[in-house]
Amino acid sequence: MSAEKQQHPMDLQEPDPTGNPSPAIAKLSIDGKTIDLPVVTGTEQEKGVDITKLRAQTGAVTIDPGFANTASCLSDITFLDGERGILRYRGVPIEELAEHATYTDTAYLLIHGNLAPQRELDQFSGRINQKVNLPAGLEKFYDCFPKGTHPMAMLSAMAAALSGSYPALLNPTPTREEIDEVIVTLLGQFPTLCAYGYRKGQGLSLIPPRQDLAGVASFLHMMNGRPGDQQDPNPVAVNALRKILILHADHEQNCSTSTVRLVGSSRANAFVSIASGVAALWGPLHGGANQAVIEMLEQIRADGGEFSKFIRMAKDKDSGFRMMGFGHRVYKNFDPRARILKASCDEVLGKLGIHDPLLDLAKQLEAAALKDDYFVSRKLYPNVDFYSGIILRALGIPTEQFTVIFALGRLAGWLAHWKEMLESPGFRIGRPRQIYTGPTQRRFVRVAQRG
Secondary structure, X not given: OHHHHHOOOOOOOOOOOOOOEEEEEEEEEEOOEEEEEEEEEOOOOOEEEOOOXXXXXXXXXXXXXXXXXXXXXXXXXXXXXXXXXXXXXXXXEHHHHHHHOOHXXXXXXXXXXXXXXXXXXXXXXXXXXXXXXXXXXXXXXXXXXXXXXXXXXXXXXXXXXXXXXXXXXXXXXXXXXXXXXXXXXXXXXXXHHHHHHHHHHOOOOOOOOOOOOOHHXXXXXXXXXXXXXXXXXXXXXXHHHHHHHHHOOOOOOOHHHHHHHHHHOOOOOHHHHHHHHHHHHOOOOOOXXXXXXXXXXXXXXHOOOXXXXXXXXXXXXXXXXXXXXXXXXXXXXXXXXXXXXHHHHHHHHHHOOOOOHHHHHHHHHHHHHHHOHHHHHOOOXXXXXXXXXXXXXXXXXXXXXXXXXXXXXXXXXXXXXXXXXXXXXXOOOOOOOOOOOOOOOOOOOOOOOOO
């Protein structure tokens, strides 16, 4: 095993597992009764109070709108420390992955827990590459969407539609082999779905995947190539998109990942579970945020480009204006992904020689906000959505396609969490509780007809 690991330049050192429940307990008193609740400590010393038996012992449940203080699972996949600005996939810092890894490296790491020896990685890539073409006739489904359909609507529908082509992969209690097969199938066909939805939305003919190109390059070719064109995509664009996909590959229990796990917990198949993640990601408070950044910049430009006016509006809670792309619910420090994309943004704009008034405005807004005490004191730094939106626009990708790119990156994380959930010894269907606040029991009385 050690010899195999030495074949890969990015050897993953596994930490000693320390995630067993600690002997510490928390005491809860309710209605004069005190119960002991176990305290679980993770490998990074995060602590959680285990309330699994709370309702059985007390009849009470917890209330936590938005689940901001609720851990829905134990997970080995991603560690995120928003206070210190740390993000690691399976223990590997995001900075190292963005610098050295391919997206396939990253997907394998997230899904299987370790970086693969080169031979194993080649086999994994080869299996994915065999799945890039859609099942016969499926591309005709795109003709059924009304003109102007958002590409995220097409992506969600088409991901679910894949289930019709793979009846053998719909087992509600899949074997390890079946889990592995559905994962490589989705990794192979999802980029094609993303690119085809874009092409159909633009009224363009479909460009089939090129199996002689690596994944990111093939995706860019399917999006922006011409029929019969064998010219390779610009390596600057390929590298920039590679980083964006890696940085978006997972972010622990975010809205869309939690949705995938919740839907999958009903034993729904992987195709519809992933389709549900796409739907959740579409929202402007989640994956749609980078699209909202560009729309905000367009609003500022249409108003005359005086960004200082909008900075003042952002400080005024009564203005109704929100500065998109600044701050993050989880990070109370500079988003580590944003640091990487900030440097990549400067590189892309410089090497591609992009001169776009909207991008110039974005850089001016960034510089002004980073010097403003209001933003700095509240740690409202530009986040990953701010820089990814600028880069994607520089690459010539239309705004409505931004969230599709996010979904393409997040696919690896969704699949990793779906697999982890199914293989968890504590697997059970997700079923949150509520506190009812409606009327108490009352009689049915027919309302008299008015007038």
